[in-house]
Amino acid sequence: MSTVAESVGGAGDVVDLVRRAIHEGEFVPNQRLVEADLSVQFGASRAAVRTALVQLAAEGLVERVQNRGARVRAVSLAEAIEISEVRMVVEGLCAAKAAERATDDDLATLRAIAADMRDAVERGDVFGYSELNRRLHATVRAVAGQSVAAGVLDRLRGQNVRHQFRLALLPGRASVSLPQHLEIVEAICARDPGRAEAAMRAHLASVIETLPSVGGPSGA
Template sequence: MSADEVSGTSGRDRPVVTGIREAILSGEFVPNQRLVEADLSERFAASRASVRAALLELTNEGLIERVQNRGARVRAVPLEEAIEISEVRMVVEGLCAAKAAHRVTEAESGELQDIGESMRQAVSSGDVLGYSRLNERLHRRIREISGQRTAATVLERLRAQNVRHQFRLAMHPGRSAVSLPEHLAIIDAIRANDADAAERAARAHLRSVIQTLPEAAQNPAERGPAR
């Protein structure tokens, strides 16, 4: 059974699902924003049935919630849930880092090293948004190198649910200087083919995220890309 069959969506609904998800991830659609079927139908040149199917799938993913007599809106994830999501990420990201350490090729090792160097330069120049993009690129590449498709699917869904807290964390003063050595430790362990060290480093990074989330939640930023 395909993912579309499980979710109830069809291939023609997929662009609508992807479009709404990306709008949430980019910060274009913000927490508690109403999602009007007619507007979405016009925006994505899709039928109302396709829009409803897409909203249902994204509700199942935890990105959207249905409010009685008010339709659909982007779900606002409370801090307590954001912490729980990060605790799950800590375990799964550790798994992916360990798998990546076993599977990484010489070319991939060089790519990770380049990402780490670019992250150093972004922190040195104060390029917070650039660092944020590199951060996401690093995590995505580790998932891809790991070859753990199930874990990658879980992490992508969790990242989407937590996008607003992730952005606030990225904007938190001094956060990039703290997370840089954590990311470099993950890179070094993967490049050294040390699975245990890679898992420990990934877990340490997410533990740091969890500790910082309550402070970052005070950040008033409401728009922008994910961490």
């Protein structure tokens, strides 16, 4: 019990609670999500839980089958690769747009992140590097100002957190991705959309190549 905040005020935010529980790993892939159980765990009505599950199903985080209830959707390795392939091209688009639209302030922010990344790798701070990685990609998306692309990426990332997480912990991963990240920042700072897109795609292609070696936390 009490693994996650229990009481919840209203109802509309049950989605966030369930989503976080899935992301944090409290609900593992293929685990059944019984409406009655969730409603007592989160202190919400069953209808609220039901609505949340419908919404999460549309987000691709849970699977719902008629009269059989909902379970946490397991994304196979093959699907994780497909997701990353789509991410590759969409983030490539964002990188190109970012190169076109970045203000001087944006460039300063990106350069700061790049510098911090260098430091983190030098210090061997894997967790800090992972966080900076997240922030770099988020900043590129924000600078690009493409809300549609951002929405697509959010959805895809949500389904993939598990694989992404494993990847970051792979020893030696940081030293491989660091130069790729630096090249992305450099290309954007040079305001060269083509180069920025190519750099982002090269980086994610490298991620895709590495994915199989982290195995399937949520096998077939």
